[in-house]
Amino acid sequence: MKITIKSILGAALISVLSYGCSESLLDKDPISSFSGQGFYKKASDAQAGVNGIYNSLQSTMRLNFAYWGEGRADNVTTRHSGDPFALQQNALTPIINSAKWDNFYTLISRANYAIKYTPTVFQTEDSPLRNQLLGQARGLRGLAYFYLTRIWGDVPLITEPYESVEQDIFVARTPSADVLKQVEEDLLFAAENCADNYTGDRDKVLFTKSAAQAFLTHLYMWQKRYDKAIETADKIITGNRHSLVSISDWNNIFTMGRSAESIFEVGYNETQTNALRVLYALGSDSDYVPSANFIASIEEGDLRKEKIYDVTQAQPRKIWKFFGEGFNDESADPSSNNIVLTRLSDIILLKAEAHANLNQNDDALTLLNQIRRRAGLEIMDASSANNLYGSLIGAILHERSIELSFEGHRWFDLVRTGLAIPTMKPINGLSDERNIVWPIFETTILRNPNLEQNEFYK
């Protein structure tokens, strides 16, 4: 028995000693994720880092693309309380959800990580994958800052990732002109380095050269740099990578996605979903229905009319555009359709508008009539444009309003053409220029002493 005692004691002592010597027992690295510093090691990591940026683009756009792009404009009305009501009534407060910019900055943070670390995992600077990934990261970052300035004006400009508490986390706002410089730089880089196109399941849902050019066109229109806009739009139109679909396939641009006409769309599927159905198509309870003005503004004989909303009802309660004619699901479940952010018709009409601004009316009319012809409408000339819509620009904007209805363009079109106040004043009393930007969300202000609320909302 003595032996047993000794051996047990021995074992106990050994175990005691081995513990004492091995505090490394307490070094535990993450198993299913990476520690903050340890992620970027190989090309596939860089690829995953960029996919992570798109992931936040999904959350950014899933609902709010409509609040930002349509909610304050004249094409929709709402019976819903909350954001839809506040936006439609021009009663914006710092506590509405669309005043949150969190998702944009999550996207930017992920992009900043990717931009900093992607080069570290490639041996050479001319690796095509390296440049495509960097191009996508910068293109997405540029897109995010473009939306940010259009919605809030001056915003904090952050181009480096946060990796330690030592960094300055209370960043003040940068003038929007400077932010837009960064947007242009990022998009130009993307237009240079992104892939021409993708096939299969990457088609349209990844950032390409033409996606970069399309958003550059938008940027130049926003900045009223019409020459630049025409030049950039031309690259897309003559690039032959995109073509207008026939009117019978028009709904398919949205219902099926990845159409020939599409330039860039945010991909969604059965599990990564968005709110299109709740926004537009849930007849009993959707956020938005077409406004009476909008319905009245559709020209006689427009083939798109019955593709846009439920024409069977006197008081339409469903927007069919994104789900197809006759759509009648009554579920508040989320949708899996892609959200098309820009497409060829959008660029054609922007180019037309740029020409019109430069008084190049023939060029403008040619482009405009391309879209009208498809919709089964009469060819327009300068005088009919003037008669019907006051000006050629007015006609083009009207065409954008119908063709691109509910796709998230209308409000920005009104703002950049200075029509926001004239259009919305009779509807909801919008009258102050400073009211055009959104307020910054309350807690965002409270968490950062260096941020000031937008003037109108103080």
Added chain:
Amino acid sequence: MVLTTNYLPRIFNSCLAKIISLIIFSFVCLNSGAFAQQKSIKGKVLDASTSLPIAGVSVKVAETAKASSTDQNGQFVLNDVVIGNTINVSSVGYSEYSFKVSNQNEYIIRLSSELNTIEETVVVGYGTQKRRNVTGSIVSVGSQEIEKTSLQDPISILQGRAAGVQVTSNSGAPGGEMTIRVRGNSSLNSGNNPLFVVDGIPIESGSVSSLNGTQNFGLNPLADINPNDIASIEILKDAASTAIYGSRAANGVVLITTKRGAEGKPEIQVNATTGVSSITRFLSVLNARQYREAVLESYGALAVPEEPYYTLIDSLSPMNNGDVNWQDELMRTARENKVDFSVRGGNESNRFAWSSSYLDQDGIVINSNFKRFTSRINTDFKLSDRIRVGQSASYTNGVNNRINAAGTGNLSIIRSMLVRPPNMSMYLPDGSINGYMIGQRNPVGMALYATNLGKSNRLIGSQYAEVDIVKDLKFRTNFNIDYIAMKEDEFMPSILDYREGYNTGATRSTTNLTWGNESYFTYNKSVNDVHNFGAVLGMSFQNWRYDRTGLDGMYFPSDDIRTLNAASVISNQGVNIGSEHAMLSYFGRLTYNYMSKYMLELNMRSDGSSRFGREKRFGYFPSASVGWRFVEEEGIKSLGWLSDGKLRFSVGSTGNEAIGDYTSQGEFTLGTNYLDFSGAAPTVMPNASLTWETTTQYNLGLELGFVNNRILLTTDYYLKKTRDLLYNVPIPNTTGFEFITQNIGNIENKGLEVGLQTRNLVNAFKWNSNFNISFNRNKVTSLPNELLTNGFIQNGTYHILQEGLPIGVFYGWRFQGVYARDEDNVNNVINGANGPKYVGGDPIWKDVNGDNIINQDDREIIGYAEPKFFGGFSNDFSYKNFSLNVFLQYSYGNEIYSELNHQRNSIVSYNNLSTDALNRWREQGDVTNFPRLIRNDPKQSDSRVQSRWVEDGSYLKLKNVNLRYTFNSQWINKIGLRKLDMFVTATNLITWTKYTGYDPDVNSYSGLRVGVDEGSYPQNRSFMFGLSVGL
């Protein structure tokens, strides 16, 4: 519990196992002669405190099962015993007592009441102590109390039975989660659960369920322990008793000790119970006609009145011509059956306890059921005079067929049965279920056809070896594991969906493995029974590993094949995660007492955790306590009326390490995918300087006994101060992160606990009472300014955290009635800046700042979730063979935010309403407290967090009534039985409360968002009948 006879040799006394706790690994000194000689013994059994004889006491020879019982004079005779036999003496209401037959022929036995706890042994961290010598604050619940209930998990048993321990129900579902708090909440962000230790094994006590495993729908991992196996539960409350568990002890420690074998002839015990349970009350809802009126009215109230989108009642449509009260369809009288089987026994060197049980418990909602099989083997072997080894091992297989009761979600059956339109038909004319209508699934269909299944296998085991190195010095080492394997399946069939062939399924496999080793030396030395020394020195290593895999799928070709191989679309294959952390600890204890009169105890633990940065890894947790049994002082002893008196004081610190395993390192998370392309993203910002939360606790206790300890009073006053709270500090989201975890802020809990045990009647008719009451006052004493928005932190939807206020404060708008007429709004109060004016039928909100604009600034505190006091009152009556336990449990002064009432009183979608809506405002001049019904109310009156949904949650419950009949041993011995009991138990018999929901014992969130009723699975009232047979 044992006041011994003078006739017994002293050595027996010190070596006898204390049956009530069954946990000392005492080994009886063998002194039986080599030559067995049969003889007769006789004796008398007296009540230890009254010295009155006790009749009907069972007296039994353990080795031969020969038995007798006492007559009216308390006398008994036993023939054919041999020297060395063990005699067990037991009687209802008294602690069991046993002695060895010596060469003496006459014995006087003094049985002490179960209530006399001063001499009992209590389990403490890494050892046991005599209650009389304990200087910390420890409360015990013994097996006798557990047997009187028909509850199926150890946490519910503690409800109302232990001062300072607050237990609330997150769910009334079988196997559903409970919340337990020892002396209040002491953490904001980390866990507030106590540490659970079963037979020395620290076990997992958080829900590992991951499908619907959200806070309000978790499973109770403690339900894996069969209450019938439990010998005692000790709750360690103050720092003196918990500090030896260091960084996991800030929320208290619950020690569960299971029954072990005792020396003697094997005793076989079979218990069988069967019974029924049903809901305690139904809530009233509108019928189809009233519902239709209400919905039409809500459309008519719009600025531009509309017709409802749906036809509300269509006698021609088979879909919506019903008039259903969904509660009637979903609630049932549920059955419950349980069988327990155990064999316990052993000889001088080998002892064993084996038990198995099977529970089949139906929930009161149709198609919910919990089946549990448990088996346990506890053994102790004496290898030599100096070495003992043994093990404790339990296996549990649980199958929990759940229903979705997840809060306010559209899929929650509990919510659905109150708000589904009554006009929705149950069945279609062809007999199939009307699965989907008006954007809502049929709740009966969901209960019947959807799958929410959790299957778990759990092994909790330890093996120990104990060596007497030299006299007074022992070494003990044990290896332990706690392994949980849980498989969960979920399926939503296409018959409940509007899309053809659209069904979804998900599966998750989770394993949770905790293993470790604890080794320690114990030294006990008594010098002439005057100076008593004790010491413990040891170390421990513990490792936690958690893994989860899962798949989600959709479009299964058939609703009948629900395994994921059948899914045509795998919608999520990204669930494959693991996580690990480890802790290395050293601990020690020194105790000294002088004649059990003056006592001193010092504890220290040092913990190193992998969760913290290298520099901050080790924490030190000391405690000190002193005790003075002043009753031993001559002057007080002579008073006579005071039979016990002890004053004790303790101070010490404990920690809380409950944060993410890798938070200090920062994290780059995989799974932020884009379509099918795998993605990764930075999700946690690193902070290498993170460290423990530390709680410093002071405790002052006074224990008094009067009238020969017929009255025992225990009072404790404590002050708990927690600092370095681990809190997710929000930072500007321009960084890309929402928050960073930091050590910040302080919380304080202070309170008073009183326990009163009395023996009111001690003659043939006996009445014992046990009353306890606890007052806890919780206060957040400091929060960093940068975290505060308007001076507070919003904590979820309903609560705020603010300096000077307790955790669990409801914050919102105060509802002051309803404008009877438009012109009653004399101040022209408007809803928000430039918003619409309130008119007749709108709620009157308290305009806190008097600016006639109702906005964020008009919120105020509208309720407190923490009770002013809570506790329980247990009464045991016995007369002859009958015994009756009546247990009352109460909570006073707590308020409940009934989100469920919000749900069922506001016109959202096509939901039904409560009958309160019949009193709604309809036209100018109506004086009522129920506002008008208006669809999508632009003033959003219903969805404000408001005092209208805050209710008094105080209650008094007749929680448990247990009536037991014990058959006379003379009779049953003749048919070969050792013991036969018959009993009836009623649970939740009566609840006195003003609360209008299902049950005031409700707490939908297990975290800090206390006191919210989001429609948890309701509590039930049950009646059980049982038989307990001993062989």
